[in-house]
Amino acid sequence: MIELLNPVISGWSNYYSTVVSQEAFSHQDYLIFQKLFAWAKHRHANKSWEWISRKYWQTIGGERWVFATRPEDKDPQTLRKHNATPIVRHIKVKGDASPFNGDFIYWSTRMGKHPEAPHRVSKLLKWQKGKCALCKLFFRDGDVMEIEHKIPRSQGGKDEYRNLQLLHRHCHDVKTALDVAAGGMHDKHQVTEEPSTLKGCAVVRTD
Ligand SMILES: [Zn+2]
Incomplete structure (x- = not known):
């Protein structure tokens, strides 16, 4: 027994x-x-x-x-x-236990070191501890990410780190719809995904 x-x-x-x-x-x-x-x-x-x-x-x-x-x-x-x-x-992953956590660590490390990894993406990824600013879930390899200006540039928001956040593309779409519904302005057109050898990378267009 x-x-x-x-x-x-x-x-x-x-x-x-x-x-x-x-x-x-x-x-x-x-x-x-x-x-x-x-x-x-x-x-x-x-x-x-x-x-x-x-x-x-x-x-x-x-x-x-x-x-x-x-x-x-x-x-x-x-x-x-x-x-x-x-x-x-494990305070950081409390309630977020995910089979993708391991992937995230591998992936963000790789992103940070990869010569083609957009510097802003890897920096925001580290600041946000690998999580989307809206849904708070971990980014996974293959997710399409977008960088958003928290305050749109059209409203005087600056193109600097503290005014930037990284979101899933689908989360960004949801947020845009909510912003528009609330009568707010949204400068989604400023953000785009750039073709890249790295999956899931997004950059802010500089024009
Ligand atoms: Zn998200």
């Missing part, structure tokens, strides 16, 4: 180690303890609480209530505890 449960406990704990607390793990251990004790009590219906706890649980290495075997010739097999798994915090 220990051999069957340990991989499940390890897998579950590792999977959730970035999103739950140590208390949550301890609670899981408590729930398992309750179930194991009920199982043991069922097996030995006429034995006392003390007898059952001595038979199935041990103190090993200072750790109390370890569900373990008692072999005479070798080390005991022990049931893994959830709270033995350290909690790992």
